[in-house]
Structure formats: C-alpha cells, structure tokens
Amino acid sequence: MPLHLKNLLTASELAQARTLLLAADAPWTDGRRSAGDQAVQVKHNQQLAQDSDSAATLRALVLGALQRDALLFSAALPRKIFNPLFNRYGGDANHYGAHVDGAVLHSRATGEWVRTDLSCTVFLSHPDEYDGGELLVHDHCGPQRVKLPAGDAVLYPGTRVHEVLPVTRGVRIASFLWIESMVRSDEQRRLLFDMDMALLALRQRESESAEATRLTGVYHNLLRMWANT
Numbered sequence: 001m002p003l004h005l006k007n008l009l010t011a012s013e014l015a016q017a018r019t020l021l022l023a024a025d026a027p028w029t030d031g032r033r034s035a036g037d038q039a040v041q042v043k044h045n046q047q048l049a050q051d052s053d054s055a056a057t058l059r060a061l062v063l064g065a066l067q068r069d070a071l072l073f074s075a076a077l078p079r080k081i082f083n084p085l086f087n088r089y090g091g092d093a094n095h096y097g098a099h100v101d102g103a104v105l106h107s108r109a110t111g112e113w114v115r116t117d118l119s120c121t122v123f124l125s126h127p128d129e130y131d132g133g134e135l136l137v138h139d140h141c142g143p144q145r146v147k148l149p150a151g152d153a154v155l156y157p158g159t160r161v162h163e164v165l166p167v168t169r170g171v172r173i174a175s176f177l178w179i180e181s182m183v184r185s186d187e188q189r190r191l192l193f194d195m196d197m198a199l200l201a202l203r204q205r206e207s208e209s210a211e212a213t214r215l216t217g218v219y220h221n222l223l224r225m226w227a228n229t
Contacts, residue, residue, distance in 0.1 A: 002137050002144050002156040003075050008065050008122060009151040017061060017124055018150070020054045021086060021173045027052045028088055031096075042097025045164070048086035050108055059084050059109060062122060062175050074196045075155055076118050077189060079229065080180040083109035084122070089133055089164060090171035096164040098138070103158075105178060116158035116178040117186070123148045123174050130170030137162045155179075157186050182227040192226075195219050 009017065020026065027049040032040050034047060048055050062084040066072055082105055089095065101116050121135055127147055135146040135154065138161040145165075146154045156162070158178055183189045196219060202212050 001139055001141055002146055002154045003071075004146075004148065005069060005072055005153040005155060007151055008069055008072075008153040009061075010065075011151070013061055013065060014124065014151040017058055017175075018173070020058060021048065021088070021124060023054075026054060031087060031093065034085075042099055042163075044095050044097075045093045046088040048088075050083075050085065055086065058086055058175070062177070065122075066120075066177075072120075072153075072155060075189070075193045076179045077182045077192070077223075077227070078179045079182045080112060080114045082112075082114040082116070082178040082180075083107050084175045084177040086124075086173070086175050088171060088173050089167040090130070094132075094168070095166040098161050098163045100161050101158055101178065114178055115180040115184075117181040117184060117189075118155055118179040119158045119160075119162070119176070120153055120155050120179060121146075121174050121176050122153040123150055125170070125172045125174070126150045130172045131168045132165050133167040133172035134165045135162060136165055159186070182229055183223070184228065185226070188222075188226050192219065192223060195222075 028046040029049050031045040031047040032043050063081065066081060101119060104113055104115050106113050127149060133147065137144045137146065137156050139156070148154060181189060183192065195215070199212060199215055199219065202209070206212065
C-alpha cells in the first residue's frame with residue numbers, strides 16, 4: 001500500500017518551492033513532451049522545464065529533503081534517485097489517465113539510468129486550493145486515493161497502474177520522482193521495512209535489549225543477502 005511521508009519538506013522549503021512554481025514566469029511546458037508512447041495518449045498536464053534555473057534549485061531542495069528522511073530510507077533503501085521533476089494540473093491540462101511508468105528511465109540531469117522500483121509524489125499545493133486531482137494508485141488491496149497536505153509525500157511501488165484524477169477547480173502542483181532500491185523485490189523490501197519498524201518500537205519500549213540486538217542482526221543479515229549496492 002502507499003506509504004505516507006509526513007512533513008517531508010520544512011515550512012521554509014515548501015514556501016520556497018511554491019514561490020518558484022507559482023511565479024508568473026515559471027517555465028511550464030507541455031507534459032506530453034516527456035511521455036512515452038503509451039503515456040502520451042493519456043497525459044494532460046504541464047511540466048517545469050528541466051533545464052531552467054528554477055528546476056535546478058527545486059531539484060536540490062527536494063533531494064535534500066529525501067536524503068534526510070529516515071522513514072523513506074527504511075522503506076525504499078535507495079540506491080539511485082531519479083532527479084525530481086515538477087508538474088502542474090489545472091485548466092485544460094488537468095489530468096493524467098491510467099498508466100504504468102517506464103521500467104528504466106534516463107535522467108537528463110545526471111546521465112544515469114534508473115530502474116523505477118518505487119514512485120514518489122511530493123504534494124506542493126494545499127488540499128483546499130484545488131478540487132479533484134487525487135493520485136489514484138491501483139494497489140493489490142484495491143484503488144487507493146491519495147491527496148495529502150502540502151509538504152507531505154507518498155511512496156508506492158513503481159509497478160502499479162496509477163493516474164491523477166481531473167482537477168476541476170484551482171491548480172495542483174507537485175514534484176515526482178523514482179527510486180531504484182538496493183533491494184529489487186517489493187516483497188523483500190516490505191519484510192525489511194516491517195522488521196525495521198518493529199525494531200524501532202521495541203527499542204522505544206525496552207531500550208537496547210538482547211532480543212533487539214539479535215533481531216537487528218537478523219535484519220542486517222537479510223539486507224546483506226538481498227542488497228545490490
């Protein structure tokens with residue numbers, strides 16, 4: 001299921017991002033220019049020009065936030081992060097139909113090829129600023145609608161069909177990116193994440209017990225077995 005990352009951006013980072021993205025001269029382009037053959041048929045949004053000064057500043061801002069977030073690291077175990085991109089939904093360019101992201105993407109910013117094990121959306125508009133615009137993830141447990149406070153993010157498997165529902169009022173701005181994990185298997189990552197969260201709760205309740213130490217060893221031995229660095 002999608003994982004909610006609360007307060008990924010600080011208040012000052014969120015304010016800076018919104019100032020750049022909501023500026024009258026923000027360099028928005030047709031989002032279909034970066035879509036693949038399948039996605040271009042259903043993609044109707046705008047995307048911030050990747051070679052702009054604003055995009056460079058915002059990439060660094062979002063990457064810094066991702067790299068300090070402990071919950072994201074535990075869930076994703078990142079090996080590579082595709083440079084954050086930025087999109088805008090509103091007016092006639094107001095939705096993105098059901099699609100699956102490409103399995104491997106080439107980053108113009110770093111020149112790297114990144115396998116899209118995990119997808120991440122960072123919400124930059126406040127929920128009351130727009131109607132509609134939910135991220136709809138077609139998860140194994142059923143459709144999951146996601147509309148989060150500005151500055152929060154959602155992480156979900158890149159294998160899932162997903163879409164952005166039509167924005168019927170206002171404007172929705174967000175950052176989106178992909179993560180290649182050290183642990184390729186979604187099932188293995190989930191087991192490691194569940195164990196890490198259980199260990200955290202155990203330590204908070206009992207400090208550093210012998211049992212917690214042994215379970216930590218199990219966690220790292222599994223990670224050693226499954227990780228590709």
